[in-house]
Amino acid sequence: xxxxxxxxxxxxxxxxxxxxRYLLYRLTTAAIVLGGVSVLTFLLVHLTPGxxxxxxxSQQMDQTPPESAVESFRAEHGLDESLYVQYFSxxxxxxxxxxxxxxxxxxxxxxxxxxxxxxxxELAVASLVVALVIAIPAGVISAVHHGEWLDLVxxxxxxxxxxxxxxxxxxxxxxVFSVRLGFLPVTGSGELAHLILPAIALGTGxxxxxxxxxxxxxxxxxxxxxxxxxxxxxxxxxxxLYKHALRNALxxxxxxxxxxxxxxxxxxxxxxxxxxxxxxxxLLVDAIFDRDYPIVxxxxxxxxxxxxxxxxxxxxxYEYLDPRIRLAEGKS
Amino acid sequence: xxxxxxxxxxxxxQFQQRVSSHLLALARPFSLEIAAAMQTIRQNPPMAVGAxxxxxVGLTAVFGPELVPYDxxxxxxxxxxxxxxxxxxxxxxxxxRDMLSRVVHGAxxxxxxxxxxxxxxxxxxxxxxxxxxxxxxxxxxALMRLVDIQLAFPGLILALIVAGVLGESLxxxxxxLAVVGWGSYARIVRGTVLTIGERTYVTAAGLYGTxxxxxxxxxxxxHIASPVLVIATLNLGTVVLATAGLSFIGLxxxxxxxxxxxxxxxxxxxxxxxxxLVNAPGLAIVLTVLGFNLLGDGLRDRxxxxxxxxxxxV
Numbered sequence: 001x002x003x004x005x006x007x008x009x010x011x012x013x014x015x016x017x018x019x020x021r022y023l024l025y026r027l028t029t030a031a032i033v034l035g036g037v038s039v040l041t042f043l044l045v046h047l048t049p050g051x052x053x054x055x056x057x058s059q060q061m062d063q064t065p066p067e068s069a070v071e072s073f074r075a076e077h078g079l080d081e082s083l084y085v086q087y088f089s090x091x092x093x094x095x096x097x098x099x100x101x102x103x104x105x106x107x108x109x110x111x112x113x114x115x116x117x118x119x120x121x122e123l124a125v126a127s128l129v130v131a132l133v134i135a136i137p138a139g140v141i142s143a144v145h146h147g148e149w150l151d152l153v154x155x156x157x158x159x160x161x162x163x164x165x166x167x168x169x170x171x172x173x174x175x176v177f178s179v180r181l182g183f184l185p186v187t188g189s190g191e192l193a194h195l196i197l198p199a200i201a202l203g204t205g206x207x208x209x210x211x212x213x214x215x216x217x218x219x220x221x222x223x224x225x226x227x228x229x230x231x232x233x234x235x236x237x238x239x240x241l242y243k244h245a246l247r248n249a250l251x252x253x254x255x256x257x258x259x260x261x262x263x264x265x266x267x268x269x270x271x272x273x274x275x276x277x278x279x280x281x282x283l284l285v286d287a288i289f290d291r292d293y294p295i296v297x298x299x300x301x302x303x304x305x306x307x308x309x310x311x312x313x314x315x316x317x318y319e320y321l322d323p324r325i326r327l328a329e330g331k332s
Numbered sequence: 333x334x335x336x337x338x339x340x341x342x343x344x345x346q347f348q349q350r351v352s353s354h355l356l357a358l359a360r361p362f363s364l365e366i367a368a369a370m371q372t373i374r375q376n377p378p379m380a381v382g383a384x385x386x387x388x389v390g391l392t393a394v395f396g397p398e399l400v401p402y403d404x405x406x407x408x409x410x411x412x413x414x415x416x417x418x419x420x421x422x423x424x425x426x427x428x429r430d431m432l433s434r435v436v437h438g439a440x441x442x443x444x445x446x447x448x449x450x451x452x453x454x455x456x457x458x459x460x461x462x463x464x465x466x467x468x469x470x471x472x473x474a475l476m477r478l479v480d481i482q483l484a485f486p487g488l489i490l491a492l493i494v495a496g497v498l499g500e501s502l503x504x505x506x507x508x509l510a511v512v513g514w515g516s517y518a519r520i521v522r523g524t525v526l527t528i529g530e531r532t533y534v535t536a537a538g539l540y541g542t543x544x545x546x547x548x549x550x551x552x553x554x555h556i557a558s559p560v561l562v563i564a565t566l567n568l569g570t571v572v573l574a575t576a577g578l579s580f581i582g583l584x585x586x587x588x589x590x591x592x593x594x595x596x597x598x599x600x601x602x603x604x605x606x607x608x609l610v611n612a613p614g615l616a617i618v619l620t621v622l623g624f625n626l627l628g629d630g631l632r633d634r635x636x637x638x639x640x641x642x643x644x645x646v
Binding site for chain 2: 032033041165167168171174175262263267269273288304
């Protein structure tokens with residue numbers, strides 16, 4: 001379940017009565033968070049020691065750049081203005097859909113984002129699918145065989161899964177499936193075969209977290225009286241478990257799985273480097289090393305947006321899935 | 333009997349009484365904690381295993397570097413890329429450096445960073461949480477929105493940017509990780525301060541004129557300590573993972589520093605010929621994080637039966 005700061009809860013409570021106003025409230029908070037992120041990244045990037053003009057020019061020219069070149073670079077990229085002016089011209093451009101241009105290649109950051117987004121989305125969705133496909137049955141089996149060896153094995157597996165650095169797991173998978181067995185290609189992107197190993201490497205941590213959650217959620221549900229009723233009606237154990245019990249047990253899982261989708265971006269950065277996938281993470285890391293700030297700011301904003309939107313959708317889905325919340329709203 | 337000795341006796345008695353009551357107040361929960369912990373270890377074997385692993389890794393970090401026979405940085409071209417043997421149980425890397433020595437030195441780096449980062453996070457988070465909970469009003473709102481922004485963003489990416497902008501070094505990596513991870517502490521401490529503050533006995537103590545500092549120490553601190561301890565233990569593991577990940581990308585420790593993530597990055601070029609270069613540090617990371625996770629889960633079962641503490645990933 002999503003825990004929120006209690007002040008926010010009360011604020012939400014106030015607005016929750018009216019769905020339209022509640023949505024408006026959520027959108028406003030989302031906008032505030034995005035605005036905050038944009039200001040923070042901008043300041044972080046611009047207030048740190050080191051002059052990007054000098055750094056980039058000296059790398060491009062392979063010598064100390066002449067003062068005139070530095071001046072013209074600054075003028076070209078608006079770096080000679082005050083911070084305040086720079087921020088507002090950047091953010092108004094962004095709101096108009098213009099993310100600026102790379103310091104190095106002068107390519108449009110917007111275009112770069114659009115071309116690097118699909119591999120990352122593919123990877124994120126694929127790893128979530130891997131996680132759900134393994135975690136839900138594993139969690140149910142664990143709960144049904146509570147305390148038996150199957151449960152112990154799945155719990156131990158989950159524990160090792162959360163403790164494993166995903167980039168090392170990536171290399172292990174490459175070693176076993178690509179090098180030793182020769183089943184799958186090592187790096188690249190575009191085909192389904194390229195997606196399998198990265199998705200497993202990235203999905204393992206999530207699998208572990210969701211398995212534990214399904215297990216504890218199922219354990220709670222399994223005690224409920226309505227399952228006895230279902231059994232007494234003569235329904236098969238399979239239907240009782242997978243239709244009656246799992247349905248309710250999955251409600252908190254939806255929330256966590258959705259939130260995990262946001263956190264997947266954390267791991268995607270590293271996994272994209274391991275498997276050489278040209279996604280957002282790789283774009284970001286390259287830009288950071290190059291001090292290519294327009295790209296860094298653009299990627300951060302896109303990630304923040306993805307995160308905020310996922311959170312919002314998850315919350316809305318949660319309310320849709322749990323009739324008790326809707327009923328409570330209807331009464332109030 | 334002179335007046336002087338009387339005074340002295342009275343003073344001494346008072347002093348002893350005060351000091352011992354203070355010491356008792358401090359010591360009692362701790363001794364109970366310890367006794368209960370011993371019992372938990374008997375009842376909760378996974379937690380005992382976790383504690384064992386943590387002790388092992390901790391001892392390795394403290395004493396290991398003095399005990400290993402090879403220097404982690406000395407190169408020896410004749411011995412490059414040797415597979416694991418009796419002389420080099422974890423093999424050697426492309427410069428002929430002993431991997432076991434490097435992994436053991438890596439323990440000191442990883443554990444050191446994990447402790448430093450977690451300490452800063454606990455300090456900042458607790459302070460922010462207490463201030464927000466105690467002050468209320470706009471201070472509370474402002475601080476909590478800051479926490480919201482922090483938690484509403486993938487932490488590792490934020491740390492990546494901070495570390496990248498500051499420049500590639502272990503110290504900057506540590507700063508970056510400390511900056512991004514205190515939000516979950518602030519939230520839980522604030523929540524605890526608010527709930528405890530509403531309890532009747534705390535209100536009564538306040539009305540009684542108990543000094544705020546004493547109120548905090550006697551009534552708030554014990555309730556804050558448990559959840560913070562649980563999050564911190566689990567946090568140590570995530571910091572080890574994050575440090576390795578960022579160093580792997582190239583943002584933390586720089587070669588030849590024997591940091592585990594850096595070692596995996598160095599070794600991946602020889603993945604096919606010398607897989608031990610990747611697997612030795614990889615296994616070290618898994619073992620360390622596993623230890624912290626087992627211990628943290630056990631502590632949570634013991635100290636926080638309602639499972640209120642949940643770690644936001646960083």
